[in-house]
Amino acid sequence: MSETEKKLSANEGIKTRSNYLRGTIEEGLADLSTGALSEDDQQLIKFHGSYQQDDRDLRADRRKHRLDKAYSFMLRIRVPGGVATSHQWLETDRMAEQYANGTIKLTTRQAFQLHGIIKTNLKRTIKEINDTAMDTIAACGDVNRNVMCNPNPFLSSVHADVLKTAQDISAHLTPATRAYHEIWLDGEKIQSSEEEQEPIYGKTYLPRKFKITIAVPPSNDVDIFANCLSFIAIVENGKLVGYNVAVGGGMGSTHGNEDTFPRLADVIGFCTVEQAVDVAEKVVLVQRDFGDRTDRKHSRFKYTVNDRGEEWILAKLNEYLGYDLEPVRPYEFKDNGDRFGWVEDEVGNFHYTLFVEGGRVLDVPGYPMRTGLREIAKMHDGDFRLTANQNVVIANVSAKKRAEVEALLEKYGMHRSHERSALRLSSIACVALPTCALALAEAERYLPEVVTRLEETLEDVGLRHDAITVRMTGCPNGCGRPFISEIGFVGRGPDRYNVYLGGGHAGQRLSKLYRQDVEADDVQALLAPILQRYAKEREEGEHFGDFVIRAGYVTATVQGNDFHKNIKAEAIPVG
Structure with a gap:
């Protein structure tokens, strides 16, 4: 059966009938x-x-009691580039208490999430989010989602320019439909004989979700290779001159389906700063026009790139642009983690990166973090920057306010948040159970326990301060990007995980399946001998992901369907 003869997926019909995303949402509320x-x-x-x-x-x-499920709604708040004002932080905190479950979730895509909102509070919450100059439109769905960029202004003097690019792309690719304003903000319903238009997306939007990031080397903290489209900032003589363009990354796969796989993005060209928004639009248009709308499991942009090849994608993109991308320019990534504690930038402002385990901002006995951040937000004259590693930067603290912020950090026990093992500071977990419908196993609630067990081994062998990226997701959709971490846990079933090893320390290489269906209680016994050997036999400056490949525990992974195959790569003997 030809591609044109295949039946469209059910979601395509839903979008077609929806009248530009209206459906019967208003009646359902x-x-x-x-x-x-x-x-x-x-x-x-x-x-x-x-x-x-x-x-x-x-x-x-x-x-058992013949009751309906305990339904609620999760709201995802878009924060382009991860930058929120102190007022926005306070309002998010208030809504978390007033309408949600009393916690704020910082996502791996630099957004806020509120969980546990009942249907009768949904419209009110969205309206109040918009009153804070934030929104939820396009935070989910078959559209471009929250645009990420390096959140740390102290790492580069060009950060403001990069942030502007992220915000410009986000604004340009926001759906044009009036449905959002009509349903949630009581906007006027305009009667017209002419059909509404979506100039970029069209009536059926994209085949699946679309993710964009921008990184400033040497930091790859937004994991550009795991996203549909990414821009790598090129800085020459202290000035941002443009971006390398990377396409076709993505993490999701399905257990037992070898036609689904994580994929690293290909770097295909260079564009100027002024061309970035245009390039983003045209890449989206290529996916709109050529992405697979028949099989939802094969509809991400990574499969379009994988099936047609990066040369075809580049040629089609150049055709849509009406000009050619320039050749790729040199760049280097060194890590994808956050830099914790205080730093001072070149203009005299201070920034404090706070470790937030699992991205969950809440108060627990002995550690009232949510209260502490609320009190800081009340007096903070800078902003808050969410990181792709689920942490938060209390950013742009003026010299006159630093002492006051430091006092609050100490009062609420946050001044030592980063005095943890480097393994814990390099950990990410998706929400998983109990709220995610796709979760097969725990993640956010279980990863801290796994790290605690592994820390026993790390302490014994002297690796407490050596960063090893570790990520856990409750299913293979990969929201926590486990397939590019040095140690990855992917939920297989209740208390069972597939264990992946060998991802690149800077997020530049996929990991490889090491053991399948590992019982949760067996994780430490499985990994302890490898960590012990790494401590004894690693070479100067060698990262854990590189070592497990050199030692032959796993092979280096290549692109596409080969992710699932047992490819025999040369493993250099160790010891």
Whole structure:
């Protein structure tokens, strides 16, 4: 059967019938007989920044008592470039308490998430988010999502220019539909004989979600190789001259389906700063026109690039642009982690990066972090910057305010947040259970325990201060980017994980499956001998991901379907 004869996926019909993302969402919100929305509207509401969820910890008991599921909604707040004002932080904190479950989730894509919002509070919450000059539109769904960029202004003098590019791309690729304003903000419904237009996306938007990042070398903290489209800042003589363009990255796969796989982006050319927004639009248009709309598991841009090849993509992109990208310029990434504690920039402002385990901002006995950040936000004259590693930078603290911020950090026990093992500081976990419908295993709630067990070995062999990236996700969709970490755990089932090793320390190489279906309690026993050997036999400056390949524990992974194959690469003997 030819591509044109294949049946479109069900989601394509939902989008076509939706009248530009309206569906029957408004009617569903007014229906108080259930805490849920219709199946079609559950898909459409993603474009408005929300997922319908239920508390899976309560499912069995509610089923036993013949009760409906404990439905609620997650809201994702777009924060282009990860920069939020102190007022926006305070309002997010207030809404987390007033409408959600009392916590703020910092995502791996530099966004805020609020969980546990009931249907009757959903519209009110979105309206109040917009009142803070933030929004949720296009935070989810088959569109370009939150645009990420390096959040640390102290790393580069060109950061402001890079942030502007991220914000410009985000604004340009925001859907034009009036549905968001009509449904959530009581916007006027304009009656016209002419059909509404989506100038970039068209009536059916994109085949699947689309993710864009911008990085400033040598930091790859936004993991550009794991995203659909990325821009690598090229700085010459202290000035931002343009960006290398990378296409076709993505993490998701499906257990048992070898036609699905994570993929690293290909760096295909260079554009000027002025061309970046145009390049972003045209790459989106290529995916809109040539992405697979028949199989949702094969519809990400990475498969379009993988199937057609980077040369075809570059030629088609140049055709859409009407000019050619220039050749790739030299760059180097050294790591993809955050830099913790205080630093001072070249203009005399101070920045404090706070470790937030699992990205969950909450108060716990002995560590009232959420309260502490709220008190800092009340007096902070700078801003807050969310990192792609789920941490937060209290940024642009003036010299006159630093002492006051330091006092609050100490009062609420946050001044030693980074006095943890380098392994813990390099950890990421997705939300997983109990709210994610796709989760097969724990992640955010379990990774801290795994790290604690591994720390015992690290202390014994003297690796406490050696950064090893470790990431855990509850399923193979890879929201926490486990397939490019040096140690990756991917949920296989309750208390069972596939263990991956050998990712690049700077996020530049995929990891490889080391063991399948590992019981949670067996993780330390599995990894301890490898960590011990790494401590004894590593070479000068050798990262853990490089060592496990050199030692022959796993092979170097190549692109495409080969991710699932047992390719025999040469492993250099160790010792």
